[in-house]
Amino acid sequence: MTALSRGCCAGLLAALIAAASAHGQAQTAAPGAAGTPRDTAPFDLTGYWTAVVTEDWRWRMVTPRKGDYASVPLNAKGRALADTWEPNRPGQGCKVYGAPGVMRMPLRLRISWADPRTLKIETDRGRQTRLLHFDARGRRPEPPSLQGHSTASWEGNPGGRFEFVTITPALSHLTVTTTGLAPGFLRQNGVPYSEQTVLTEYFDHHQDFGESWLTVTSIVEDPAYLSDAFITSSDFKRLPDGSSWNPTPCL
Amino acid sequence: MSTRRARPHRVAVVAIHLTAVVAIHLAAAGSASAETDLSGEWTPRYHEDLPERIPGPALGEYHGIPLNEAARRRAESWSASILSVLEHQCVPHPADYATRGPSHMRIWKEVDRDTQQLVAVRMRISAWGTERAIWMDGRAHPPPYAAHTWQGFSTGVWNGNVLTVTTTHLKPGWIRRNGVPRSETAVLREHFIRRGTHLTHISVIDDPAFLTEPFIRSQNWVLSPYQVIAPYPCDPAEENAQPRHTVPHYLPGQNPYLREYAEQQRLPLEGVAGGARTMYPEFVEGKDLRRTAAAPLAGSASATTGRGNVSVVHVQGNVHMVHTPDGNMTVHAGEDGLLLVDTLGADRAAEIHAAIAPLSASPIRYIVNTHAHESHTGGNGALAERGRTIYGGNATNGVNRDAMGASARILAHENTLLAMTSAGRASRDLPTDAFFSERKDLFFNREGVHIAHLPAAHTSGDSLVYFRRSDVISTGDVFRTHEFPFIDADAGGTVQGVINALNAIIDLAIPGPLQEGGTMIVPGRGRLSDESDVVDYRDMVVIVRDRIRDGIEKGLSLPQIQAARPTLGYDWQFGRSRTDWTGEHFVAAVYRDLTRTTR
Numbered sequence: 001m002t003a004l005s006r007g008c009c010a011g012l013l014a015a016l017i018a019a020a021s022a023h024g025q026a027q028t029a030a031p032g033a034a035g036t037p038r039d040t041a042p043f044d045l046t047g048y049w050t051a052v053v054t055e056d057w058r059w060r061m062v063t064p065r066k067g068d069y070a071s072v073p074l075n076a077k078g079r080a081l082a083d084t085w086e087p088n089r090p091g092q093g094c095k096v097y098g099a100p101g102v103m104r105m106p107l108r109l110r111i112s113w114a115d116p117r118t119l120k121i122e123t124d125r126g127r128q129t130r131l132l133h134f135d136a137r138g139r140r141p142e143p144p145s146l147q148g149h150s151t152a153s154w155e156g157n158p159g160g161r162f163e164f165v166t167i168t169p170a171l172s173h174l175t176v177t178t179t180g181l182a183p184g185f186l187r188q189n190g191v192p193y194s195e196q197t198v199l200t201e202y203f204d205h206h207q208d209f210g211e212s213w214l215t216v217t218s219i220v221e222d223p224a225y226l227s228d229a230f231i232t233s234s235d236f237k238r239l240p241d242g243s244s245w246n247p248t249p250c251l
Numbered sequence: 252m253s254t255r256r257a258r259p260h261r262v263a264v265v266a267i268h269l270t271a272v273v274a275i276h277l278a279a280a281g282s283a284s285a286e287t288d289l290s291g292e293w294t295p296r297y298h299e300d301l302p303e304r305i306p307g308p309a310l311g312e313y314h315g316i317p318l319n320e321a322a323r324r325r326a327e328s329w330s331a332s333i334l335s336v337l338e339h340q341c342v343p344h345p346a347d348y349a350t351r352g353p354s355h356m357r358i359w360k361e362v363d364r365d366t367q368q369l370v371a372v373r374m375r376i377s378a379w380g381t382e383r384a385i386w387m388d389g390r391a392h393p394p395p396y397a398a399h400t401w402q403g404f405s406t407g408v409w410n411g412n413v414l415t416v417t418t419t420h421l422k423p424g425w426i427r428r429n430g431v432p433r434s435e436t437a438v439l440r441e442h443f444i445r446r447g448t449h450l451t452h453i454s455v456i457d458d459p460a461f462l463t464e465p466f467i468r469s470q471n472w473v474l475s476p477y478q479v480i481a482p483y484p485c486d487p488a489e490e491n492a493q494p495r496h497t498v499p500h501y502l503p504g505q506n507p508y509l510r511e512y513a514e515q516q517r518l519p520l521e522g523v524a525g526g527a528r529t530m531y532p533e534f535v536e537g538k539d540l541r542r543t544a545a546a547p548l549a550g551s552a553s554a555t556t557g558r559g560n561v562s563v564v565h566v567q568g569n570v571h572m573v574h575t576p577d578g579n580m581t582v583h584a585g586e587d588g589l590l591l592v593d594t595l596g597a598d599r600a601a602e603i604h605a606a607i608a609p610l611s612a613s614p615i616r617y618i619v620n621t622h623a624h625e626s627h628t629g630g631n632g633a634l635a636e637r638g639r640t641i642y643g644g645n646a647t648n649g650v651n652r653d654a655m656g657a658s659a660r661i662l663a664h665e666n667t668l669l670a671m672t673s674a675g676r677a678s679r680d681l682p683t684d685a686f687f688s689e690r691k692d693l694f695f696n697r698e699g700v701h702i703a704h705l706p707a708a709h710t711s712g713d714s715l716v717y718f719r720r721s722d723v724i725s726t727g728d729v730f731r732t733h734e735f736p737f738i739d740a741d742a743g744g745t746v747q748g749v750i751n752a753l754n755a756i757i758d759l760a761i762p763g764p765l766q767e768g769g770t771m772i773v774p775g776r777g778r779l780s781d782e783s784d785v786v787d788y789r790d791m792v793v794i795v796r797d798r799i800r801d802g803i804e805k806g807l808s809l810p811q812i813q814a815a816r817p818t819l820g821y822d823w824q825f826g827r828s829r830t831d832w833t834g835e836h837f838v839a840a841v842y843r844d845l846t847r848t849t850r
Contacts (some may be wrong), residue, residue, distance in 0.1 A: 042411070053530050054468055055299045057315040058518055061535055065517065071301035106532040125532060157287060157412040167286075172411035173444070204413070208440045208455040209465040215442075217451045217471065231296045233451055233469035246536060 036116035037134035040154060042171040043205040045119065048245060049109040049214055049236040056232070060104055063087065064189040072191050078225030085190025094250035097126035098146040098184030100199045100220045103234045108245055119152060119174075126250040132176050144195045148181035174203035186220065186230065194224035212238035287412040287445045289372060292480070293356040293472035304351050308429040309512035313525030322432055322461035323525070325820035327506050328794060329430025332499035338757060338786040341485035343379030343765045345424035346402045347439045350452055350470050352428070353378040355480050372407060372414065379765055380483035385416050392419050394562065396574040398779040399435050401767055414443040422767075423787055423824070426456070426466065431525075434460035434824055448474035460823035463527050485765065496754045498793040502801050503815070561599065561606045564779060568721025569696050571610060572773045573603060578626055581725035581773045583718055585696025588613030589638070591659075592716045592725040592773075593621055594630030603630065604637050614638045617695065619702055620663035620682060621727025622710045623670035623742065627775065632679030635659040660684050662691065664704050666712030670742055703759075705729060705752035709736060711743025713752060717759055724756055725773045730785055732777025734828040735818070735837035736792055738844060746796050746841045753789040757782060776828070791821050799841045809842045 053060050059068070069082050085092075096105065107125035114120040119132040132152035133139070142149060152174060159169030178199040186193055200219040207213070217233040220226065297304055303312065313326060333339050344352045355377035361370045361384075372385040383402035392404055403421035407414050418439040426433045437458035444451045450472040457465045493499075513523040522529050562574045563582070571582045573595075580603070581592035589611050595603065615638025620628050638659030663671075663682035671681055686702070693700040698720040705713040708729045716725040728737060729752040738744040756772065760782035763769035772780040798817035807815070818826060818834035826834040 050531055052467055054315040054466060057522070057529070058516055061314070061522060061529070062518060071298050073298070106535050108532060170411040172413055173446075202444075202446060202451070204442070204444055204451070204453070206413070206415070206442050206453065208467075209438075209457045211465060213453075213455070213467060215451070215453050215467075215469050217444075217449075217469070219449070231298050231449070231471045231473075233299070233453070233471060235453075235467045235469060237467075244533070246532070248536075 037119075037152070037154060038113050038116040040171065042154060042156070042173075045111045045174070045203065045205065045214065046113065047111060048239040048242045049111065050239050050244070051103075051106050051108070052213075052235045052237050053106050054235065056104065059187050059189075061106055064187060066189055068189060069187065069191045072186060073226050073228040073230055074191065075225060075227040078192055078222075081192045081225065082190050087189075092185070092190070094126065094146065095183075095190075096185040096188045097123070097128050097250050098181060098193075099130060099148055099150065099178045100181065100193050100197060100218065101184060101186050102126060102128055102130075102147075103201075103216050103218060104187075104232065108239065109236060110242065110245065124245050124247045127247050128250075132174075142180055144180055144182040146182055146184060148178045148199070150176050150178040152176045172204075174201075176201040176203070192225050193220060193222045196224050197222040214238070286369070286409045287414070288360065289358045289414060289443055289445050289450065290360055291358060292475050292478035293358065293450050294475040294478055295350075295354045295356070296471045296473060298471070299469075300351075303427065305353065308427050309515075310429055310506070311509035312427070312429060312512045312523060313431060314518070314522050314529050316426055316431055316525045317463045317466055317527035317530060318426070318431055318525050319461055319463050321820045321823060322426075324503065324816075325432045325461070326430040327509060328500045328503070328820065330499040330501055330506075331429075332493075333790075335490045335493070336497065336499070337487045337489070337495075338762075338766065338782065340487040340490075341379075341762075341764075341766045342783065343381045343401050343767075344376070344428075345421055345433075346381075346383055346405065346418055347421065347433060347437070347454060347456055348425060348428065349376040349378065349381050349383075349402075350454065351468070352376075354470070354472075355478060356472060357478075357480055375480060377480050377483065379485065380480075381765065385414070392417075394574075396562065396572075396778045397564065398771070398781065399784070401765065403439065412445070416441040416443070422783060426458075426461070432461050432820070434458050436460055436823070450474070496750075496757075496789075498790045500790075500794050500797070502798060561602050563606050563610075566721070566723050566771050566773065566779060568718065568723065569698060570718050570721045570723040570725075570771075570773075571607070572779055573607060574778075575599060575603075578728075578776045579773055580627070581716065581723070582607050582610060583696060583698070583700065583721070584610035585698070586611070586613065587696045588616040590617040590619065590693075590695050590700065591615060591634060592619045593627040593727065593775075594618060594634045595627060596625070596629040597633055598629075600630040600633030600637075604634060608637075615659040616640065617693065618659055618661045619714070619716050620661065620667050621715065621725065621729075621775065622713050623663075623667045623674070624710070624728065624739075625674075625676070627727065628667075628671065628676075628680060631661055631681070632677060635661055635683075636679070658683075662686070662702065664712040664714050666710070666743065667714075668712075670710065670712055703755065705748070705755060707743055707745045707748035708752035709744045709749055710739050713748075715752070715756060715759075722761075722769065723771045723773060724759060726752075726756055726775060726785075728775035729753065730756065730772065730774045730780075730788055731828075732774050732780055732784060732788070733825060734776060734832055735795075735821075735825045735834055737832050738837070738840040740840060740844060744840075746792070746844050750789065750792055750796070753785055753792065756785050757789060760785065791825065795821065795837070796841055796845075799838060800845055803842065803845055809839060812842060813838050 066085055107123045110122040112120050117135040121130040130147045132150045134152050136151045154171045155175045156170045156172035159167045181197050183194050198221045202217045204215045214236040215233055220230040357375045359373050361373055363370050369387045371387055375382045385405040385407040387407050399420045399422045401422050403418040405416050405418040407416040423435045424433045437456055440455045442453040453469045455465050455467045513520045528534055564572045566572050569583050569585050573580045578595055580595055583590040618635055635658045640656045640660050661682040662684045665685040665687045668682045668685040689704050691702040701717040703715050713729055729749055736749045760770035762782045766783045768781055774780055795817050799812055802812035813835055817838055822834050
């Protein structure tokens with residue numbers, strides 16, 4: 001091998017490897033690492049949304065009959081409690097508007113940023129407010145409540161370097177975990193959840209056929225009344241404005 | 252010396268190889284996005300709509316569906332007894348419904364062995380064992396005239412870690428398995444989202460035929476590595492004593508079961524009846540809903556091939572379909588030459604010949620006419636003159652064999668010859684060989700070709716052509732995928748003859764597994780089909796005929812029957828063709844036919 005050819009090959013390889021390395025490093029930087037959650041949001045959730053009730057209609061659009069808890073993995077204790085429900089009992093009208101149940105109700109959402117690290121979800125029906133905290137630091141103990149305490153983060157594929165291949169990190173959805181819940185209803189007919197409940201939600205945004213959609217998948221885990229995680233996904237469609245916003249308190 | 256000379260060469264080869272390797276890896280790194288591996292065994296969670304999804308929906312349970320008037324008519328006409336009809340028994344859940352029924356699911360990746368690039372995401376669903384491919388390699392969707400399947404044609408792209416899938420070419424199916432229909436023009440958009448051991452599937456259907464706006468649903472699975480998906484064989488079997496070719500259905504207003512569900516569940520009938528207004532908060536607020544028009548999907552509009560387009564599609568075996576905007580013809584090609592079923596219009600003959608001549612080194616030998624109409628026989632003379640006939644034996648002794656064989660033979664039923672003669676058609680277009688029996692057989696390109704007369708169907712001279720080894724039936728105009736049957740009463744056509752012809756095709760065809768593929772059908776107009784498409788068409792003709800007959804029996808006049816819209820539910824599929832033959836024409840033709848035969 002001549003000095004020229006040796007130098008040429010070594011230089012070529014070094015350049016290619018350097019290029020490969022630089023290429024990989026350029027893609028490993030986390031997107032928007034320096035910004036606030038509002039700045040790094042992969043999609044804009046703010047605005048008005050309406051529930052689109054194409055599933056579970058008979059349990060969501062009307063108050064189901066007592067004992068109609070089909071589809072819900074209630075355990076014996078949960079069924080026993082559900083069977084004690086009476087339709088007109090005072091003080092229970094808001095129980096289905098707690099975080100595990102409210103997103104299943106036929107209502108509209110108004111979503112805004114309360115501050116750069118807190119997303120606010122308001123409902124017109126039931127007039128509830130959920131605060132999704134992207135920064136859980138400094139949280140003080142709070143008594144259990146209908147909406148509990150929600151921590152949020154933008155998540156997705158974390159990316160990573162693999163053999164010769166670097167995968168670009170990509171945020172794709174909002175993950176929300178809610179605890180500190182007061183007991184409430186999963187359905188209007190008294191299907192219960194307890195204060196031990198942990199609610200995990202995933203917010204996915206998608207555009208299809210000219211419409212902007214939000215699908216919220218919720219996983220309710222309640223060792224007191226459920227034999228398995230209760231998984232549902234609720235769909236919302238973006239509204240052009242707030243003209244149909246119709247605040248109605250729960251009673 | 253030779254060794255010393257070889258070393259730089261080897262080093263150069265190594266360098267080139269390494270360069271290629273690094274380049275490939277660079278390319279791979281450049282193309283790698285945040286894809287998630289969806290592979291695994293997934294068990295559904297039926298925490299939503301359990302009664303609808305597992306036992307099955309009730310009759311009349313349409314709440315939450317933005318169905319339109321046509322869909323409602325179809326749904327209310329639907330009888331569960333249709334599921335016992337042989338041709339319906341093994342129809343699987345189509346792609347848009349498969350994830351709603353019993354849906355234990357397996358997902359796996361198909362990667363190219365050399366490049367390790369993802370070619371397809373494949374999945375199998377437990378019910379009916381349906382499998383589908385989601386093509387990830389950037390291939391285009393087929394043309395509109397390609398065959399449609401239960402699972403359709405799907406392409407996918409990654410948006411972050413979300414697999415977004417677009418599916419077209421679905422056979423007519425259902426939104427809910429209680430008769431709420433979904434048309435073949437629908438486009439299905441899906442999003443598959445994996446988060447650890449949890450999978451969410453969002454599906455949105457845009458079907459302007461039957462839905463007033465896009466319809467969204469979402470389902471959930473959990474990873475179950477030990478799941479076993481059992482086989483799901485299906486063989487049609489006679490289940491009851493109903494006569495062959497019965498099409499169970501309810502006439503408008505006569506379905507007695509539509510209120511049962513609402514009454515049993517104590518639900519408002521207004522809500523159970525469905526429609527977009529039942530999907531939104533306004534329904535419980537008692538307000539009128541502002542309707543939102545469904546926006547068309549960019550690029551999903553049915554691509555119309557402009558005039559002058561001639562497309563040749565290989566069907567199977569020796570058979571090809573020639574598709575044009577004005578109709579189809581069939582070409583049987585092999586070492587013996589070409590056999591054409593119909594020739595379309597004379598103005599297309601040169602274009603058609605240029606498209607089909609490469610299919611065989613030998614010329615056109617035979618033309619078979621399925622009926623007399625000029626739309627299918629106009630090119631007879633022009634194409635026959637581009638072919639040759641083989642003569643032999645004593646018949647040709649002493650004559651000029653070249654002159655005698657200077658044109659292909661044209662075969663047709665004698666009623667077709669008579670009709671063409673009566674119409675004053677040019678002699679060059681007329682059949683050279685007419686048959687008067689119920690069938691005529693040929694052996695060509697090492698294959699049996701069976702021509703069967705279909706009496707008094709859309710004309711008196713209709714024939715089908717069955718290529719036995721290739722397993723393809725060419726139907727002529729008794730079957731048109733996007734038009735109501737044209738019943739040419741002046742030429743001896745009858746509605747019962749059309750139904751008989753369609754049943755004859757169904758009897759002759761043998762479908763593949765899950766009522767798909769197997770014998771392929773080339774319609775007189777429209778897209779490539781199989782038996783289930785003919786069944787769908789036959790069911791439509793019978794149901795509309797029965798609605799008209801019911802009106803006649805009630806003493807209604809033709810205008811009164813037309814006002815009742817007996818084709819409602821089928822107009823989108825069959826009443827939007829580029830011909831002048833509308834649903835009203837079809838109703839009038841059936842009315843005249845039935846009143847003539849019942850007098």
